[in-house]
Amino acid sequence: MKQLLISGIIALTLLPACTEKPAEAEKKSDTADTCKTKPLNPNGDSELAILMREMTAWTENTQQFIGQHTEMPANFPENFKTLTTAKATDSTLDRVTFNVYANSWLMAYEKFKRSDATDRAQNFNNIVNACAGCHGQFCQGPLKRINKMRVEEK
Protein backbone atom coordinates (compact mmCIF):
# COMPACT_ATOMS: atom_id res chain seq x y z
CA MET A 1 0.00 0.00 0.00
CA LYS A 2 2.74 2.36 0.97
CA GLN A 3 4.65 1.47 -2.16
CA LEU A 4 1.57 2.07 -4.25
CA LEU A 5 1.18 5.47 -2.68
CA ILE A 6 4.79 6.34 -3.35
CA SER A 7 4.64 5.28 -6.99
CA GLY A 8 1.40 7.26 -7.25
CA ILE A 9 3.17 10.33 -5.99
CA ILE A 10 6.05 9.76 -8.36
CA ALA A 11 3.67 9.30 -11.28
CA LEU A 12 1.91 12.51 -10.30
CA THR A 13 5.08 14.52 -10.19
CA LEU A 14 5.98 13.18 -13.62
CA LEU A 15 2.69 14.25 -15.19
CA PRO A 16 3.57 16.24 -18.29
CA ALA A 17 0.73 18.68 -17.64
CA CYS A 18 2.55 20.40 -14.86
CA THR A 19 6.19 19.55 -14.75
CA GLU A 20 8.44 22.31 -13.70
CA LYS A 21 11.68 22.74 -15.54
CA PRO A 22 14.33 20.85 -13.58
CA ALA A 23 17.03 23.07 -12.13
CA GLU A 24 19.51 21.46 -14.53
CA ALA A 25 17.61 22.57 -17.60
CA GLU A 26 17.21 26.03 -16.15
CA LYS A 27 20.94 26.33 -15.67
CA LYS A 28 21.57 25.12 -19.19
CA SER A 29 19.34 27.77 -20.66
CA ASP A 30 21.96 30.33 -19.72
CA THR A 31 24.49 28.66 -21.96
CA ALA A 32 24.98 28.63 -25.72
CA ASP A 33 22.81 25.52 -26.11
CA THR A 34 19.78 27.66 -25.36
CA CYS A 35 18.38 27.54 -28.89
CA LYS A 36 18.21 23.79 -28.77
CA THR A 37 15.96 23.53 -25.72
CA LYS A 38 12.66 22.09 -26.79
CA PRO A 39 9.32 22.88 -25.20
CA LEU A 40 8.32 20.67 -22.29
CA ASN A 41 5.48 19.14 -24.20
CA PRO A 42 5.65 18.05 -27.84
CA ASN A 43 2.72 20.20 -28.93
CA GLY A 44 4.41 23.32 -27.62
CA ASP A 45 3.67 25.09 -24.38
CA SER A 46 0.02 25.59 -23.52
CA GLU A 47 -1.50 29.04 -22.99
CA LEU A 48 -1.93 28.14 -19.36
CA ALA A 49 1.71 27.06 -18.93
CA ILE A 50 2.89 30.36 -20.42
CA LEU A 51 0.47 32.31 -18.23
CA MET A 52 1.72 30.36 -15.18
CA ARG A 53 5.28 31.39 -15.93
CA GLU A 54 4.19 35.03 -16.08
CA MET A 55 2.24 34.68 -12.84
CA THR A 56 5.26 33.02 -11.21
CA ALA A 57 7.58 35.83 -12.31
CA TRP A 58 5.11 38.48 -11.11
CA THR A 59 4.65 36.79 -7.73
CA GLU A 60 8.38 36.41 -7.14
CA ASN A 61 9.07 40.01 -8.24
CA THR A 62 6.29 41.31 -6.02
CA GLN A 63 7.56 39.26 -3.08
CA GLN A 64 10.95 40.91 -3.53
CA PHE A 65 9.40 44.36 -3.94
CA ILE A 66 7.46 44.00 -0.68
CA GLY A 67 10.64 43.03 1.10
CA GLN A 68 12.38 46.20 -0.07
CA HIS A 69 9.68 48.89 -0.20
CA THR A 70 6.94 50.17 2.05
CA GLU A 71 4.61 51.32 -0.75
CA MET A 72 2.42 49.19 -2.98
CA PRO A 73 3.85 47.83 -6.21
CA ALA A 74 2.40 49.39 -9.37
CA ASN A 75 2.58 46.48 -11.79
CA PHE A 76 -0.66 44.49 -12.10
CA PRO A 77 -0.85 42.61 -15.39
CA GLU A 78 -4.37 42.56 -16.84
CA ASN A 79 -3.90 39.29 -18.71
CA PHE A 80 -4.02 37.26 -15.48
CA LYS A 81 -7.79 37.47 -15.99
CA THR A 82 -7.40 34.87 -18.74
CA LEU A 83 -6.71 32.30 -16.02
CA THR A 84 -10.28 31.02 -16.39
CA THR A 85 -10.05 30.58 -20.17
CA ALA A 86 -6.40 29.81 -21.03
CA LYS A 87 -6.02 26.39 -22.66
CA ALA A 88 -4.22 23.82 -20.53
CA THR A 89 -1.83 21.10 -21.67
CA ASP A 90 -4.24 18.55 -20.24
CA SER A 91 -7.44 18.88 -22.27
CA THR A 92 -9.24 16.61 -19.80
CA LEU A 93 -8.59 19.02 -16.92
CA ASP A 94 -11.71 19.37 -14.77
CA ARG A 95 -12.55 22.96 -15.71
CA VAL A 96 -15.42 23.29 -13.23
CA THR A 97 -13.18 22.58 -10.24
CA PHE A 98 -10.30 24.46 -11.85
CA ASN A 99 -12.43 27.60 -12.24
CA VAL A 100 -13.45 27.55 -8.59
CA TYR A 101 -9.76 27.82 -7.70
CA ALA A 102 -9.08 30.22 -10.58
CA ASN A 103 -11.81 32.61 -9.43
CA SER A 104 -10.63 32.54 -5.85
CA TRP A 105 -7.10 33.31 -7.06
CA LEU A 106 -8.43 36.26 -9.10
CA MET A 107 -10.37 37.53 -6.08
CA ALA A 108 -7.22 37.43 -3.96
CA TYR A 109 -5.37 39.27 -6.74
CA GLU A 110 -8.05 42.01 -6.90
CA LYS A 111 -8.03 42.34 -3.12
CA PHE A 112 -4.27 42.69 -3.04
CA LYS A 113 -4.49 45.56 -5.56
CA ARG A 114 -6.63 47.49 -3.08
CA SER A 115 -4.30 46.87 -0.14
CA ASP A 116 -2.57 49.50 1.93
CA ALA A 117 0.53 49.32 4.09
CA THR A 118 -1.32 47.59 6.91
CA ASP A 119 -2.79 44.59 5.04
CA ARG A 120 -0.46 44.38 2.05
CA ALA A 121 1.63 41.43 3.31
CA GLN A 122 -1.38 39.42 4.41
CA ASN A 123 -3.23 40.03 1.14
CA PHE A 124 -0.16 39.08 -0.84
CA ASN A 125 0.20 35.84 1.11
CA ASN A 126 -3.43 35.08 0.33
CA ILE A 127 -2.52 35.18 -3.37
CA VAL A 128 0.26 32.67 -2.70
CA ASN A 129 -2.16 30.53 -0.67
CA ALA A 130 -4.53 30.52 -3.63
CA CYS A 131 -1.69 29.37 -5.93
CA ALA A 132 -0.93 26.57 -3.48
CA GLY A 133 -4.61 25.64 -3.12
CA CYS A 134 -5.05 25.00 -6.82
CA HIS A 135 -1.72 23.25 -7.11
CA GLY A 136 -2.56 20.95 -4.20
CA GLN A 137 -5.54 19.88 -6.29
CA PHE A 138 -4.11 19.81 -9.81
CA CYS A 139 -0.34 19.58 -9.89
CA GLN A 140 1.97 19.31 -6.95
CA GLY A 141 5.18 19.83 -8.94
CA PRO A 142 5.54 23.61 -8.45
CA LEU A 143 4.35 23.55 -4.80
CA LYS A 144 7.85 23.61 -3.37
CA ARG A 145 8.65 26.77 -5.26
CA ILE A 146 5.26 28.33 -4.48
CA ASN A 147 5.74 27.71 -0.76
CA LYS A 148 8.80 29.96 -0.82
CA MET A 149 6.85 32.93 -2.19
CA ARG A 150 5.22 34.14 1.02
CA VAL A 151 6.35 37.35 2.76
CA GLU A 152 6.70 38.06 6.45
CA GLU A 153 3.52 39.43 8.02
CA LYS A 154 4.08 42.11 10.64
Ligand code: HEC
Ligand atom coordinates in the same frame (compact mmCIF):
# COMPACT_ATOMS: atom_id res chain seq x y z
C1 HEC B 1 -6.69 27.56 -10.77
C2 HEC B 1 -5.55 26.68 -10.66
C3 HEC B 1 -4.17 27.25 -10.61
C4 HEC B 1 -3.75 28.39 -9.96
C5 HEC B 1 -4.57 29.39 -9.15
C6 HEC B 1 -2.34 28.47 -10.17
N1 HEC B 1 -1.90 27.43 -10.93
FE1 HEC B 1 0.00 27.13 -11.61
N2 HEC B 1 -0.66 25.64 -12.82
C7 HEC B 1 -1.94 25.11 -12.83
C8 HEC B 1 -2.04 24.10 -13.88
C9 HEC B 1 -3.26 23.29 -14.23
C10 HEC B 1 -0.75 24.04 -14.49
C11 HEC B 1 -0.35 23.20 -15.70
C12 HEC B 1 -0.42 24.12 -16.93
C13 HEC B 1 -0.30 23.43 -18.27
O1 HEC B 1 0.68 22.71 -18.47
O2 HEC B 1 -1.18 23.62 -19.12
C14 HEC B 1 0.08 25.00 -13.77
C15 HEC B 1 1.44 25.21 -14.02
C16 HEC B 1 2.29 25.95 -13.22
C17 HEC B 1 3.72 26.00 -13.33
C18 HEC B 1 4.56 25.23 -14.35
C19 HEC B 1 4.56 26.08 -15.64
C20 HEC B 1 5.38 25.48 -16.76
O3 HEC B 1 6.49 25.99 -17.00
O4 HEC B 1 4.92 24.51 -17.38
C21 HEC B 1 4.18 26.84 -12.35
C22 HEC B 1 5.63 27.21 -12.05
C23 HEC B 1 3.02 27.35 -11.66
N3 HEC B 1 1.89 26.79 -12.20
C24 HEC B 1 3.08 28.25 -10.61
C25 HEC B 1 1.94 28.93 -10.11
C26 HEC B 1 1.99 30.10 -9.26
C27 HEC B 1 3.23 30.78 -8.73
C28 HEC B 1 0.69 30.47 -9.03
C29 HEC B 1 0.18 31.66 -8.30
C30 HEC B 1 0.74 32.96 -8.67
C31 HEC B 1 -0.16 29.49 -9.71
N4 HEC B 1 0.64 28.58 -10.35
C32 HEC B 1 -1.54 29.49 -9.67
C33 HEC B 1 -2.98 25.48 -12.01
C34 HEC B 1 -2.99 26.65 -11.23
